[in-house]
Amino acid sequence: MTATAISATPDAHSSTMDRARALGRLKFADASFFWMTIGSALIVLILLAGVAVSLFMGAWPAFREFGLGFLVSDAWSPPREKFGAATAIYGTLVTSVIAMLIAVPVGLGVAVFLTELCWIPLRRPIGVAIELLAGIPSIIYGIWGVYYFRPVMQEYIQPFLISTLGNVPLVGFLFQGPPFGYGVLTAGLVLAVMVLPFITAISRDVFDTVPPVLKEAAYGVGCTTFEVVGNVILPYTRVGVIGGVMLALGRALGETMAVTFVIGNATKIQSSILAQGTTISAMIANQFADADPGLFTSSLLALGFILFVLTFLVLAAARWMLARMELKA
Amino acid sequence: MANPLYAGRRRRNAIWTTLAYAATAFGLAWLVLILAALIWKGLEGMSLDLFTKSTAPPGVVGGLLNSIVGSLIQTGIGLAIGAPLGILAGTYLAEYGRNSRLATVVRFINDILLSAPSIVVGLFIYELLVVPVGHFSALAGGVALAVIGAPIMVRTTEDMLNLVPNQLREAASALGMPQSLVIRHVAYKAVRAGLVTGVLLAIARMTGETAPLIFTALGNSLFTVNPTGPMSSLPLIIYEFARSPYAEQQKLAWAGALLLTFAVLVLSISARALSAQTQQR
Numbered sequence: 001m002t003a004t005a006i007s008a009t010p011d012a013h014s015s016t017m018d019r020a021r022a023l024g025r026l027k028f029a030d031a032s033f034f035w036m037t038i039g040s041a042l043i044v045l046i047l048l049a050g051v052a053v054s055l056f057m058g059a060w061p062a063f064r065e066f067g068l069g070f071l072v073s074d075a076w077s078p079p080r081e082k083f084g085a086a087t088a089i090y091g092t093l094v095t096s097v098i099a100m101l102i103a104v105p106v107g108l109g110v111a112v113f114l115t116e117l118c119w120i121p122l123r124r125p126i127g128v129a130i131e132l133l134a135g136i137p138s139i140i141y142g143i144w145g146v147y148y149f150r151p152v153m154q155e156y157i158q159p160f161l162i163s164t165l166g167n168v169p170l171v172g173f174l175f176q177g178p179p180f181g182y183g184v185l186t187a188g189l190v191l192a193v194m195v196l197p198f199i200t201a202i203s204r205d206v207f208d209t210v211p212p213v214l215k216e217a218a219y220g221v222g223c224t225t226f227e228v229v230g231n232v233i234l235p236y237t238r239v240g241v242i243g244g245v246m247l248a249l250g251r252a253l254g255e256t257m258a259v260t261f262v263i264g265n266a267t268k269i270q271s272s273i274l275a276q277g278t279t280i281s282a283m284i285a286n287q288f289a290d291a292d293p294g295l296f297t298s299s300l301l302a303l304g305f306i307l308f309v310l311t312f313l314v315l316a317a318a319r320w321m322l323a324r325m326e327l328k329a
Numbered sequence: 330m331a332n333p334l335y336a337g338r339r340r341r342n343a344i345w346t347t348l349a350y351a352a353t354a355f356g357l358a359w360l361v362l363i364l365a366a367l368i369w370k371g372l373e374g375m376s377l378d379l380f381t382k383s384t385a386p387p388g389v390v391g392g393l394l395n396s397i398v399g400s401l402i403q404t405g406i407g408l409a410i411g412a413p414l415g416i417l418a419g420t421y422l423a424e425y426g427r428n429s430r431l432a433t434v435v436r437f438i439n440d441i442l443l444s445a446p447s448i449v450v451g452l453f454i455y456e457l458l459v460v461p462v463g464h465f466s467a468l469a470g471g472v473a474l475a476v477i478g479a480p481i482m483v484r485t486t487e488d489m490l491n492l493v494p495n496q497l498r499e500a501a502s503a504l505g506m507p508q509s510l511v512i513r514h515v516a517y518k519a520v521r522a523g524l525v526t527g528v529l530l531a532i533a534r535m536t537g538e539t540a541p542l543i544f545t546a547l548g549n550s551l552f553t554v555n556p557t558g559p560m561s562s563l564p565l566i567i568y569e570f571a572r573s574p575y576a577e578q579q580k581l582a583w584a585g586a587l588l589l590t591f592a593v594l595v596l597s598i599s600a601r602a603l604s605a606q607t608q609q610r
Contacts, residue, residue, distance in 0.1 A: 029509060030507040030508060034425060037417045037418065037424070038421050040414050040415075040421060041417075041418040041435045043418070044439050044480070045434065045435055047476055047479075048438045051445070051449060051453040058452070105352070107352075108352075109351070112349045113350060113352065114353075117350070130357070130360070132594060133356065133359060133360050135533065135593055136363060136594070137537025137539070137589060137593055139537070139539045140567075141363070143567060143571040144363050146572075196359075225345075225346055226342040226345040250444050251444055253446070254445065254447070254448065256446065257539045257564075257568065281540070284448055288544055289544075307449060308445070311445060311449075312441060315440070315441045316437075316441060
């Protein structure tokens with residue numbers, strides 16, 4: 001079609017007509033392509049809005065019935081039709097905090113290793129290997145967690161924690177109770193491994209934005225690697241690193257399959273992090289199939305809506321920070 | 330070395346560097362442990378039946394044929410819907426929108442969709458396509474996967490098109506090519522490998538997703554290719570069989586897990602290789 005338009009000779013009358021027609025077609029194709037792309041871009045916007053609206057509409061009966069009390073009530077009793085989100089929100093927050101406490105230092109450590117310490121030919125392979133952790137589907141973390149990690153937790157790690165930290169005043173209550181293997185801590189640890197690559201990948205990328213001159217100057221005046229990282233790299237990349245951490249937090253909050261396998265799915269808040277619990281996503285995954293249409297389903301959708309709002313806020317903050325970092329770079 | 334201040338600094342450095350090494354070893358150890366377990370347990374369950382028989386009740390020799398086909402069909406549906414959407418939206422961001430207000434908003438929202446919890450997407454499609462129709466369907470599962478895969482393609486398409494030198498576009502425009510032709514015949518061609526990267530990454534992500542399929546495709550123990558009914562898939566069958574008390578089904582779950590991980594990792598590694606190639610050029 002293009003070829004005819006370009007090679008058409010304008011001298012003969014009929015070919016002028018052809019040419020006009022071909023140009024018209026071309027103009028039409030040009031405009032329709034533009035509208036297709038802008039339409040697709042708008043669909044992306046509509047998708048997110050659609051998620052929010054449809055979940056809110058599904059959740060409305062539960063919100064109307066329980067009001068704001070839904071957020072703070074720890075009741076979850078399908079037979080009595082009493083539902084509250086507190087247990088699930090609590091579990092979601094605690095598992096994510098545990099995951100971040102471990103993944104942030106480790107992820108930053110790996111990023112420092114990859115940008116400052118590693119032998120250059122090994123940087124790419126090791127970086128790719130860490131990123132592969134992010135590529136493994138979450139269901140695989142689940143099956144692995146329940147068959148391999150849970151027994152280790154039950155036999156070694158949890159008894160060890162109970163006999164040591166369990167007796168420490170003030171924090172002891174966190175580590176008490178029988179070692180089930182399943183539980184909030186196990187879920188938090190599996191989550192930590194899952195979000196680790198996100199923290200590493202983003203930290204490494206923002207570490208790479210530090211102008212080499214700054215680092216060289218610091219090394220030049222005799223700073224050690226640790227001092228360069230602490231006094232030059234981290235202050236320069238602070239916003240980006242926090243953005244990366246928030247992005248990983250967003251992932252941890254919404255992670256479903258791995259958590260469902262190892263958290264034990266107990267709908268009750270317990271003080272010990274060794275005890276079984278649940279998270280918003282685990283609760284939805286576990287109970288949705290059995291839920292009666294009506295208040296039960298609506299309450300699960302309400303949980304979904306809360307999770308959506310929570311992750312939206314965290315991810316929006318993360319993106320905003322990363323955008324600021326990009327402006328600087 | 331006599332200077333105590335210097336010795337202290339060196340000691341602190343040694344401690345923190347060792348910790349960075351340890352952190353890397355820790356991260357790599359998990360990868361090795363998980364892959365080793367998968368290969369160990371997965372190979373045990375490998376057999377020809379896996380690819381020729383469908384899932385069966387306990388006691389009967391079964392395979393994963395229905396789940397493998399289900400995964401392929403649903404990923405295919407996800408790709409058929411998600412790829413045009415993602416590539417066109419990414420084209421808008423890189424070629425037309427650039428720094429306009431709409432493009433900035435779309436970019437921001439897309440980045441959020443990129444990491445939004447997949448279970449929430451599942452609920453959305455459940456409300457949109459399962460409740461009105463009245464039953465679960467592979468089509469709904471495919472659409473859910475499209476919602477998860479599209480943002481990845483939007484992002485990669487935009488990033489890759491941004492690599493195209495502007496002189497190339499200017500040269501084409503100077504010959505009188507309309508903008509859409511410049512994009513389709515010049516820009517796309519220059520970064521074809523990069524666009525494929527995005528598609529491969531999206532396939533990898535869609536293949537491994539479980540959470541959105543629970544409420545949409547539901548799963549099915551029978552062999553079916555009918556997209557309007559419930560359909561099995563590898564992640565769903567792993568989810569079901571891993572919690573089964575029967576050793577035979579657990580074995581199948583591990584074999585499925587090995588197949589799934591192998592497929593996903595091969596896809597993401599080839600995507601990485603392709604993208605490195607594009608960026609070098």
